[in-house]
Amino acid sequence: MEERKFIKLKKEEFGIKEYIKRNLGKGKISRLDIEYTPIGEKIIISTSKPGLVIGRRGEKIQELTEILKTRFKLENPHIEIKEIENPLFDAQIVADEIAMALERMGNLKFKVIAYRKLQEIIRAGALGCELRLSGKLPSERARTWRFAEGYLKKAGEPSKEIDRAQATALTKTGIIGIKIAIMTPDAKMYDKIEIDESVKKQINKETEEDLSSLEKKTSSDKEKTKIVKPKKIKTKKPIKDKKKKPKSKKKEKQEAKSDEKKIEKVEEKIAKDVSKTEEKVEEKEITQKQADKEIKQEVKEDVNK
Numbered sequence: 001m002e003e004r005k006f007i008k009l010k011k012e013e014f015g016i017k018e019y020i021k022r023n024l025g026k027g028k029i030s031r032l033d034i035e036y037t038p039i040g041e042k043i044i045i046s047t048s049k050p051g052l053v054i055g056r057r058g059e060k061i062q063e064l065t066e067i068l069k070t071r072f073k074l075e076n077p078h079i080e081i082k083e084i085e086n087p088l089f090d091a092q093i094v095a096d097e098i099a100m101a102l103e104r105m106g107n108l109k110f111k112v113i114a115y116r117k118l119q120e121i122i123r124a125g126a127l128g129c130e131l132r133l134s135g136k137l138p139s140e141r142a143r144t145w146r147f148a149e150g151y152l153k154k155a156g157e158p159s160k161e162i163d164r165a166q167a168t169a170l171t172k173t174g175i176i177g178i179k180i181a182i183m184t185p186d187a188k189m190y191d192k193i194e195i196d197e198s199v200k201k202q203i204n205k206e207t208e209e210d211l212s213s214l215e216k217k218t219s220s221d222k223e224k225t226k227i228v229k230p231k232k233i234k235t236k237k238p239i240k241d242k243k244k245k246p247k248s249k250k251k252e253k254q255e256a257k258s259d260e261k262k263i264e265k266v267e268e269k270i271a272k273d274v275s276k277t278e279e280k281v282e283e284k285e286i287t288q289k290q291a292d293k294e295i296k297q298e299v300k301e302d303v304n305k
Helices: 002-024 050-054 056-070 091-105 110-123 157-161 197-224 249-304
Strands: 029-036 041-047 077-083 128-135 143-150 163-170 175-183
Touching: 002 029, 002 041, 002 056, 029 091, 041 050, 050 056, 050 077, 056 077, 091 110, 091 163, 091 175, 110 128, 110 143, 197 249
Parallel strands: 041 077
Antiparallel strands: 029 041, 128 143, 128 175, 163 175
16 A cells, blocks of 8 residues: 555656646756655755746746645645756756757757757866767658767766756657766766875975986996096017127018017007997996986876876
8 A cells, every 4th residue: 555655646746747847848947856844845946047937026936836736736835946056067957958959940950059068068167978869860760969078977986976867859850869968077086086285295305306316326327337448558679689690671670560560450459449348338328328217207107197
C-alpha cells in the first residue's frame, strides 16, 4: 500500500510541474521543487526572469495558487521564486533557449545557433560545455551533431557536479532533441592543484639553489681539467772527440741533415700528442655542457609541474 501511495504522490508532483511549465511558457523556468511542510505545500520555482513569472502585483502567482487548490486539491500551496544569477550556467534554460531559436529560425541555421551559444557560455567563465542536437538536421535523414569546448568530466565524482538538461524543439521537419552539459567554474575538481604565492616562493628558492650548486660544480670541474702541454725534448749536440781524427766536410753535412730529420720527427710526434690532448679536453668540456643543460631542463620541468 505504501508503494502505491508513493507512486500516486510522484504522479501528482509530475502533473503539477508539467502544468506550471506549460502555463508560464518555455524558457522561463529551469527547475521546480515541491516540499511538504506541516503548514502546507511549498513550491520553489527557480527562474532567470522573476518579473515575468510573478506578473503585475503577483497576478500570475495568485492564479496558480487558485488552480493548484481547485484542480490538484492542495490544501495550502505556497509559491516561492528563486532567481538564477547567471542563466548561462543553467543547462535547462540554455536548452530551452536553443529549442526556441530552432523553432523561430529553422533547421538550416542550427550550427550558427549552437556555436553562438557555446561561445557565450565559455566567455561567461564556464570550464567546459557540450551540446548535442539530434534529428533531421539539415537533411531528411536523422543524425546527431556534437558541439563541445573546454574541459568536461565524464566519469568519477566530479562528473556529478556537471549540470545536464534536455529539451525538444518542434520544427517543420520534425522533433529535434537537445542535450546540454555545462561545467560551471564553481565545480570541485579533486585532481586540481592550486599553487599559492608561498608555494611559488619555495619553488623559486629551490631553483636558485640548484642553479648555484650546478655553477659551482662546473667551475670546479673546469679547474680540474686544465690543459697540460708536454715539455719539449731537448736534443743534445754531438760531442767531438779530441783524439779522433777530424771528419771530412761531406760526412759532417750528412750527419747534420740526419740530426735535423730526427728533430723534425720528434717535433711532429709532440705536436700530435698536444692535438690529441686538446681534443680530449674539448670532448670533456662538451659532455659537461650537455650534462649541465640536461640538469637545467629537468629542474625547469619540475618547476613547471
